[in-house]
Amino acid sequence: MKLTYQFLWRCMAGAVLVLAGCRKTDFPEVSSPAYLRVFNCLTYNITIDNKDAPQPFLTMLVDPELDASGIPVGAGIVFDYLDTRGPLARPYPDAGNSALFQKDYPGTAKIPVGPIVNGYDLSGYGMITSGSHRFMFVTRPRSTDPFFSLTAAARKNILVDSTIQLDQGEVYTMNVLERSIYTRKTGIYLRKEIFTKIPLSDSLVYTNFYNLSSEGYAATYSFGELNAQTNVCIRDTMNVFYTLYTANHTPVNGFSNLFTASMIRSQDPVVHPYTNFPLFPVAGGDGIFAGTSGQKFNFLLPGIPPDYAYGNLQESMGMFTSLAVGPEAPIGIFNTMADIQTGMVISIRSGIYNPRSFATVNTVEYVNGNMYITTLQRRYDPPIYK
Secondary structure, eight states: OOOTHHHHHHHHHHHTTTSOSOOOOOOOOOSSEEEEEEEEOOOOOOOTTTTTSOOSOEEEEEEEEEOTTSOEEEEEEEEEEEOOOOSEEOSSOOTTOOOSSBSSBSTTOOOOBOOEETTEEOTTSEEEESEEEEEEEEEOOSSSSOGGGSOGGGGOOEEEEEEEEEOTTOEEEEEEEEOBTTTOOEEEEEEEOOTTTSOOOTTEEEEEEEEOOOBTHHHHOOTTOTTOOTTOOOOSEEEEEEEEEEGGGEEOTTOSSEEEEEEEBOOOOOOOOOEEEESSOSTTOOSSOOOSOEEEEEEEOTTSOTTOOOOSSSOOTTSEEEEEESTTSOOOSEEEOOOTTTSSEEEEEEBTEEEEEEEEEEEEEEETTEEEEEEEEBOOOOBOOO
């Protein structure tokens, strides 16, 4: 059977963007699939020490074919133009986007993506046949030329070459990471997600936190460099506190500076515990629309009180940073400018309601001075127009 049902979910996802550009696409059958999302978390800052290192613009080859010289000449799956990751990974593919450079896999590529599984929309994950696969990531010139039209010399810079096992029906997040500041070795981080298997309330917003930075990143970071951003480097162990906001950047009563998690640097690919906050934290609401909202997460060295005011311009030497999410959150060090349709609380026309608010499942990952969010969307009923 052709996977034409994928078109339906792409169009539902596109409804979040006012039904932008959905079109029918027939996909080849994927037998016994696993579900995979891939991010390129390599962000080299050019210095005198690494000026000759290959830049982090990649081609992903799954089950590559190599010639006698070890240069790729084909692959079972080719995902080209994999650029560095963006700060917000939305929960659905943008079916109307024709961008060539990709922020993640499956990105905007017209490939089969996941269905609804246990109430969670996996349309942000590509389908891949389960089993053992060889993954190769090759650095390539930043151009619009397809990978296999490049010269052999431009196709020989193999950055990662690893064989991994993908189990049927499982959901995976893959990051291409630098393992160590000292060795500059790059590798694959593969985490088997569990959100489809554990009981999560639809009235709570869930988040877990990871510091996936390179070994030695915090210890060797040079504070006070000319033109350096303030408070983007944090220590290897931090406590995380959150504050919820409603209209006009007003803190929600009872939800200021609450401890939510400890975040310890590790590239061990285990799922970290989820913490949560209420979908409807403001008393007296209608339980349908949460209103415009925002969240701010403060990351503090253990022992520092959560209300300690560093400010955005005072360098804390790795003891503080913050992440602001959504339209009502005050400015932080890292700012994810999500709106009510793309933040940690998604409000969208659904059923007879316009809008209706839905909780999400989120992952916050800190990697070498960058903060990233991946949002997972719950299934919602399509709108009913009277």
